Amino acid sequence: MTTRSAWVSYRLKTKPQPGDPVVGSFGGHPRGVRANQWPRCAVCGNPMCHMAQIMAGPWLDLGGATRMSVFICHATGGRCEDWDPWKGANRVVLHPTDDDSLYDGPPTVRVYRRKLLTVEQPLDELALMRRVKHEGLAMSDALDELRHDKIGGGAVWLHGDQTPQSPTGQGPMRLALQMTTNLVSFDITPGGMAYVFVDPFANDGVGRLLWQGGS
Numbered sequence: 136m137t138t139r140s141a142w143v144s145y146r147l148k149t150k151p152q153p154g155d156p157v158v159g160s161f162g163g164h165p166r167g168v169r170a171n172q173w174p175r176c177a178v179c180g181n182p183m184c185h186m187a188q189i190m191a192g193p194w195l196d197l198g199g200a201t202r203m204s205v206f207i208c209h210a211t212g213g214r215c216e217d218w219d220p221w222k223g224a225n226r227v228v229l230h231p232t233d234d235d236s237l238y239d240g241p242p243t244v245r246v247y248r249r250k251l252l253t254v255e256q257p258l259d260e261l262a263l264m265r266r267v268k269h270e271g272l273a274m275s276d277a278l279d280e281l282r283h284d285k286i287g288g289g290a291v292w293l294h295g296d297q298t299p300q301s302p303t304g305q306g307p308m309r310l311a312l313q314m315t316t317n318l319v320s321f322d323i324t325p326g327g328m329a330y331v332f333v334d335p336f337a338n339d340g341v342g343r344l345l346w347q348g349g350s
């Protein structure tokens with residue numbers, strides 16, 4: 136594995152083989168989330184559904200956190216505006232300690248089937264963009280090569296750049312995770328993409344989720 140860089144991404148795939156690093160999971164029941172910590176939607180008050188859990192590692196820098204857990208409200212069919220990073224209808228939890236325990240959680244309207252995740256070899260997205268600049272590679276073709284579930288790198292936007300800005304005023308947040316509806320058919324419209332950003336300027340580490348719908 137190479138060193139972490141804002142321009143290096145790691146494509147996610149399911150079904151890790153022996154020797155592959157297990158970097159986390161999509162769906163299922165999250166580890167290390169006690170019932171009293173389970174996020175509830177700030178709009179409707181219902182317990183949110185678990186989407187993903189990714190460990191920190193050579194593939195992902197979470198500051199001091201050991202893992203992140205991603206939740207979204209599916210209780211009202213989108214009326215909570217669960218695509219918005221600021222409304223509180225989704226949540227990115229950063230865990231300060233390693234805890235693999237399974238705790239009871241509240242019943243939620245949806246539990247996605249659990250799929251363990253591993254990563255492919257790191258991809259140098261800067262090298263790909265250099266081919267766009269110097270070798271005539273079409274930008275749309277370059278973006279197609281990044282239109283998959285991945286950790287890090289740049290976001291492939293479906294409907295324009297919506298990178299959240301750090302509330303500290305120091306700049307944009309950094310992409311931690313990009314999720315399609317291919318590995319797990321997340322309820323963000325077929326062909327939609329979800330993006331998890333972390334705030335590199337906040338001391339306590341803050342994550343934000345947003346998503347854009349498929350056409």
Ligand SMILES: [Zn+2]
Pocket residue numbers: 176177178179180181208209210211215224
């Ligand atoms: Zn809600």
